[in-house]
Amino acid sequence: MDYRDTAALNDLELMLLDETADPKALPLSLLKDITNDFSNDRQIGRGGFAVVYKGVLESGTVAVKRLSDMCMDEKKFHGEVQCLMKARHKNIVRFLGYCADTQGNMLSYNGKLVMADVRQRLLCFEYMSKGSLRDYISDESCGLEWRKRYQIINGICQGLNYLHENRIVHLDLKPENVLLDDNMVPKITDFGLSRYFEERQTSQSITSNISGTLGYIAPELYDGEKITIQSDIYSLGIIIIEILTGRKGCPDVGVVLERWCERLGKSLEDTHVEQVRVCTEIGIECSDFNPAKRPVSTHKIIERLKETETTDEVSSVLSSIVPTKLFVHPHLLCFPCVPNKLIPSSLNLRNFTDEHFAFRLVESYAEETQRRFAKLPLYGVVSPRSTHTLSLTLQERDEKSIHLVLESSTFKDAHMPMYCSEFRGDKFLEETKEKGNMVQHVIVKAVATTAQRELTSELIPNKTKILFKKSPFTSLDCQDVNLTKQWIITGHTRGYVCIWDGQTQRKVDSFKVSTDKVVLVKFIVRKQWFVAGAGDGFIHIYNYETKRQQVPSFTAHAGKLTSLAVHPSKPYLMSWSSDEMNLWDWDKAWECTQTFKCKHSGYICQVMFNPKNSNSFVTASANHMIEVWDFDSPQCKYTLSGHWDRVNCLDFFTHDNQQYLITGSSDCSAKIWDMHSNMCTHTLHASMSPVMSVMFHPNLQVLITGLEDGTVYLWSSTNFRLERIINPPVIEPPAWGFGWLYNIFSSPVSEHVWGLACSMQSEGFVFGRGETVAMVDVSNVNNQEESSHHSVPQIRADTTTQLIDNSVLLEVHPSDLRFPLQPHKSTTCSLDLTNHTYERVAFRLVQKNKKSHSFGEEEDSLLSNVPIYGFIASGSTYTLVVTTKEWPDQGEDTSLDLLLQSSISGDKFIVPFENETECVDLFEELKEMGNVVHELTLKAVFYAQEEVTREIISATKKVDALGFGNSLVCLDAHPTETWILTCKFFGDVHMWDLVSQ
Structure with missing residues (x-):
């Protein structure tokens, strides 16, 4: 099987398992292969226009319909495919793909060889194991029970109604064209005679001889009348009568009811007998010779059927629709075959219920020494109304498919610890089985494929530019921002608070507010104040305009402060320490007007007032809970539970006029909460690092979201x-x-x-x-050098035999790093590395050579933070900030070469490098395994020039906040002035002008 057939086979396998996949064109060679070259022993049906064969795949069976070349009508084939592409419903046989193959063959004609076109037209469908409805037609005395017959009638009506709502008239509805699956669910098939109506079109003229099956064709079509949905309704009536009585014709309602009463052992008042009566009447009305006397639509028929259903039947139907298990997608994982590479793929576990699901994913029948997946088995919990994405990595290529087993079950206690360990997960599932409770068992198939995989839009990096500006603070502990002044305020050790100008990066002012460490700082913009909370429990309030203390410092708590919050509209400041929360009213001379007590043992990590409810606030606590409070009670109003470890942080946001809450936890996830329903709607998983x-x-x-490992993640709020x-x-x-x-x-x-x-x-x-x-x-920057669709090169399958242009792995910008010479100052330049692959890429930036320059030092000493090394996630941009050492009084233009190494690392190294040695060892190992290590030479240029263009302006500016001999503990920035406020460990508060530094 060649590459094209292998790719098509994988597509067909995926479509068979993934009901959301779209039909695709399939090569003739593939359809020949799965039907054993259309052998007679694979034949499962034959008609006047086509033969149907069974196609055998590893993941299941399909039906391949091969149209007869003697009766092939190209226009009719296109019309059938058009209708099939538009028809997607649970009561319509699922269309998987089509083949329109035409080849020129040399044939003998009148003693001469001529080139003739040989056409092959085929359609591929899901396989219906129970055959057609024709095999189950019988009278009232035997055959299917009433409930099954009613479900079949209702299902045919549902499927036909879907077709009519999408302006498709079937025109060949009969029992042979209604197939049944394993659960006896009816599905309509064979759209060879169907007509598609344009919008607002209600009928079509008959342009050729009428086709169809005698006994099911509407009588008006013989008279040359126009085609309408009434043509299908007539056929539906004939089928309903056959299902009820086992024969065609217009039955007597009374006779039908009497026979079904005998079969059911029920009286005429029984609900099921009433259903028989209604269905009989519908069948008679639908098969009326006069189209005007038939029901106006299948929708009206469905409404009449619903009126006969009991509450139990409705509940049964609803329970079959609402998922009670995890939805696992996809059931087929495709791993592109890249030699000597660790290939990732994602498995989504969606929980649509209000329960927690514990799960275990293992490799089926895998010996300890034969495991082909990294990090299996996997254990975890899927929270209510959320999606859990598992990243799986194939360690070694296998020609055969690999079967994974996902087991899951619900548990009632939301406070149960996460089952992320083998012991806990196995123990829970085994105990669940022993108790006889349901354990969901899903087989997920994994296959290695040589098909190239295109990047989806969610993997393509967006066009952004990142500017990092840094300041050499010591022991920074807290900060806040004043958007009006454009200030940043920081709190530091030794009691200092510093204010900085966010535009000029200069210190505006500084204050020493305490002899203890400043652990919290907040701006109160409407009062022109800043508030600093110290480790000794004191609160300090200053007016940043007058630079004076607004009120004497006061003791808020006996112990260390853990959180501060400023009310957005009322004169309130909330403070926390240990298990006590105090509400302070500054209009009442900073009187403590209320105290709130926490019943749990965990401390409060953060508090935030609800911006849409002035009497409400929310707390994140170390006991895994989010608590909602109001001013009417000293006790918590209600809690939101879902995290299994400490809740570190939270924030409110609004989407589509609905308020939500995002929370971050040490369980390495962030959760989205709907504040109207108080439910968790989404869980954001990005790494194994706690969300801080x-x-x-x-x-x-x-x-x-900001993580404990120092990484910042940006997520769409929609x-x-x-x-x-x-x-x-x-x-x-x-x-x-x-x-x-x-x-x-x-x-x-x-x-x-x-x-x-x-x-x-x-x-x-x-x-x-x-x-x-x-x-x-x-900011989204329009890059004129790239198309608006941001074309991304595909990954080659074999990187060991052919070098790939470096841009395939990393797009590097700029190619030259330019550093202006500024005496007694260090300068910086940023370097953007964009990963265009769907793999994790390791990189290392080092100096390529060492030479002496006019300063008498080696060139490697010019850059203070090189080498730089790390990993770049798939579809993301990593911005490096390269920093020089301070220049002496005199300097001359010079340059040096930097070497950027990069290679696909996969899951070989899933934690950050501890040091450069680990990075060097990884690259050596990748080379030994045959992986390509891309190398790109970059130029670092050092020049004496007063003016620089905007492109090469340093991405990092420093504010010297170390002149006080003690560490910074917090800062804040003025929202309009170019000032930054800093606070140091010993209590000094300073205001800085970032323009002049």
């Missing part, structure tokens, strides 16, 4: 898809900060993101990481 900070950006309409990953450079230790300011107080770990805030730019945000403040501009 979340925010909604109103201008970008994106949700932003469909909740991952749009962008930002991985800022690591300057020094820990990371902290996004927010309007959302803080989690625990011992900082290296690279944590501790807070997020909307920046002064309309399409940017601010966050802190360790000793830096990063301001990111996420």
Whole structure:
């Protein structure tokens, strides 16, 4: 089987298992292969115009309809395909694909060889195991029970109504063209005579001899009248009567009822007997010779049938529609065969219920030494009304298909720990089976394919430019943003608060507000104040215009403050410490007007007032809960449960005039909550790192999550898809900060993101990481060099035998890094690496050579943070900030070469590099395995020039906040002035002008 047939076979396998897949063109060679060259032993049906064969696939069976070449009408074939492409309903046989093959063959004609066109026209459908309705037609005394007959009548009406609503008239409805599946669900087939009506068209003239089956053709068509939906309704009536009585004709209603009463053992008042009466009347009315006396539509017939259904029957139907199990998609996982590569694919588990599902995914019959998947078995929990995506990696190519088994079951206790360990997951499922409770068992098939895989739109990186600006703060702990002044305020150790100008990156002012560490800072813009909370429980309020303390500092709590929140409209400040929350009214001389008590043992991680309900607020706590409060009660009003670990952060946002809440947790997920129904609607999974900070950006309409590993994720607030990953450079230790300011107080770990805030730019945000403040501009830039569709090159299957242009893996911009020489200052330049593949790419930026220059130093000492190394996720952009050391008084133009190495790493290394040695070892291992390591030389140019173009302006600016001899603990930026407020560990508060620094 060649490449084209292999790709088509995989497509057909996928369509058979995925009901959402669209029909496709299929090659003749494939249809020959699966039907054993149309052998007689595969024949399952024959008619005057076609023969139907059974096609055998690994994942199931299909039906292949081969049209007769003697009766082939090209126009009729196109019309049938057109109708089939439009018809997709549970009561219509599913159309999988078609083949229109024409080949020129040399044939003998009148003693001469002539070239003749040999046409093959075929259609491919789902296989219906129970055959046609004709095999089940019988009288009232035997055969199918009444419930089955009623379901068949109702199903045919539903399918025919769908066709008519989509302006399709079948014209050959008969028992032979109604097929039954394993569950005896009826499905209409054979659209060879069907007509498609244009919009607002209600009839068509007969342009040729009428075709169809005698006894089922509407009588008006013999008289040359126009085709309407009444033609199908007549055929429907004949079929209903046959289902009821086993024969055609106009029966007597009384006789039919009497015979069914005998069969059912029921009286005439019984509900089922009433259904028999209604169905008999419908059959008689539909088969009336006068079209005007027939029901006007199949929709009216369905309404009459519904009136006869009992409550139990309706509940039975509804329960069959509403999913009670996990929806697993797809059932077929395709892994492109790339030599010596780890190939990922995703499996979605969708939970449409209000229950939690624990699941286990294992490889069927896999020995410990024969496992072909990385990270299997997998265990976890799918929360109510959410989707859980599993990323699977095929470790080694296998010519045969691999079967995975997904087992799942519900559990009632929402507080149960996540079943992410083998012991807990296996124990829970085994106990569930022992108790006789339902365990869902789904087979997922995995196949290796040589078919190239195109990137979907969600994998294609959007066109964004990222600008990082950093400041060498020490021990930054908290921040807030004043959008009016365009200021950033930061809190630091030793009691300092600093204010910075977000546009000029200069310090506006600084204050030492405490001898203890400043752990919280907030702007109160409408009062021109900032509030600082210290580790000793004191609250300090300053007027940033007068630079004076507004009121004397006061003790808010006996212990360390853990959170502050400013009410958006009322004169309230909320403070938290341990299990106590106090509400302060500044219009009443900072009187504590209310105290709220937490019953749980976990501390409050964050609080936020509800912007749409001035009397309500929400808290995120360490006991895994989100609690909703109001001012009317000192106790929690209700809780939202769904996370299985500490809830670190939260934020409100609005979509389609509906309010939602996003929460981030140490369970490595963020959840979306509908505040109207108080239900979790989505779960955002991105990595195995805890979510430390979340925010909604109103201008970008994106949700932003900051992780413990220092990564920032941008999600669509409409469909909740991952749009962008930002991985800022690591300057020094820990990371902290996004927010309007959302803080989690625990011992900082290296690279944590501790807070997020909307920046002064309309399409940017601010966050802190360790000793830096990063301001990111996420704006969609129209790149004239690229098409509006952002064409993405495909991945070649064999990267070991043919080098691929580096742009296939990484798009690098710019190719030259330019650093202006500025005495006694370090300069920076940003480098964007865009990953166009569907793989994880490892990279390493190093200096290519070492030479001496006029400064008497080696060139490798010119750049302070090279080498730089890491991973770039599929379809994302990684922005590096390359930084020089401080220049001496004199310098001359020079340059050096940098080497960028990149290679597809897959799941070989799924955690960040601890050091450069690990990175070097990985690249050596990839080379040994035959993987291509792409190398690109970049030029770093150092020049003496006062003016630089905008393209090469440094992406990073520093504000020297270290002159006080102690560490920064928090900062904030003025929303209109170019000022930043900083606070240091010993209580010094400083205001800085970012223009003059």
